[in-house]
Amino acid sequence: MGRKEDIIETAMKLFAEKGYHATSMQEIAERSGVAKGSIYNYFKSEEELAVSIFRYHYEVLFRQLKQIEADPALTARERLRRQLTVQIQLFDEHKELVQMQLGEQAVKVSHEVQHLVFRIRAHTLHWYRRAIEDIYGEQVRPVSFDCATMLNGMLKEYLIYLAVDRKPLLPEKLAPFLLDRLDAIVASLLDGKAGLLDETVMADYIAAATQERSQWKERAISCLERMAALRPVEDDILRSLRLLKEELEKGETARRFMVEALLLYLAKYSLPLYNELKEAIERYFY
Structure with a gap:
C-alpha cells in the first residue's frame, strides 16, 4: 500500500470513530506516521481527503465489478451474485466506510462530498437496474427502478448488521439470499402491481x-x-x-x-x- 492510500485508510478509521469535524489533520498525520506538513503534499485539506476516501474505495469496487462483468462465461444471474458478493466482502473489510456513509459524516462534511455520494448512489442504482434487466428481461424495465431500490435497501440493512453491529454474516450466503428475495419482488411487481418509480421521478438519478x-x-x-x-x-x-x-x-x-x-x-x-x-x-x- 502506498503512502497516499495509507493516509486514506487511517483517515477513514478516524472519521468513523470520532466524526469528520472532530478529527484534525494533525491526528491523521500522527496516526499515519507522517509529519503534519507532509500530509498536505498529498491532500490540500480535510475536505479533499474525505472526497478521496469515497472516490478511492468506490473506484476499487467498480473496477472489481467491471472485471466480473467482462467474464463471458457467466450468466446474468451468476454475474450479479458474484458482484454482490464482492461488494459485501469489500464493505466487510472496510467497515469504517459503511459507518461513514450511515453516520453524520456523509451528511455534514461538505457540498462536494454530498454531491460525490449522490453520484455514487446514482451509479450504483444504475448498475443494479441494468443487472436486473439483464436477468429478468425487457418486461421488468417499467419497474426496474423499484426493484433496484428494494435490492439496495435490503443490502444496506444487512451491511449495517455486518459492518456496524458485527453480526457474523457470510457474504457468499448473503448474496444468493438477496437474489432469492429479488425473485419474489420481481414476480410481485410483474403480477400487475405498478411500481412507484419511473424515469420522470428518477430523472436526477439518471x-x-x-x-x-x-x-x-x-x-x-x-x-x-x-x-x-x-x-x-x-x-x-x-x-x-x-x-x-x-x-x-x-x-x-x-x-x-x-x-x-x-x-x-x-x-x-x-x-x-x-x-x-x-x-x-x-x-x-x-
Missing part, C-alpha cells in the same frame, strides 16, 4: 449516472482526435483510431468487445496519450 459517463466518452474522443493529429502516424494506426472513434460515438450501442480489441491493438505502438485514452475508455464502460 442524469447523475449518465452525465459522468458522457464526460469520459468525450475525453476519449478528444484523445483520439489529438492522437490522429500527431505526425507521422502510420495508416494502420490512423485507421484504428478512426474505427475506435466511430464505435465510441455510437454511445449505448457501442460494441465493447470491438472497443477493447482496438485498444489492445493500439497498445503495442506506445503512442502518446494512450494511457489517458485507456483510462477514459475504462471509466466510460465501468
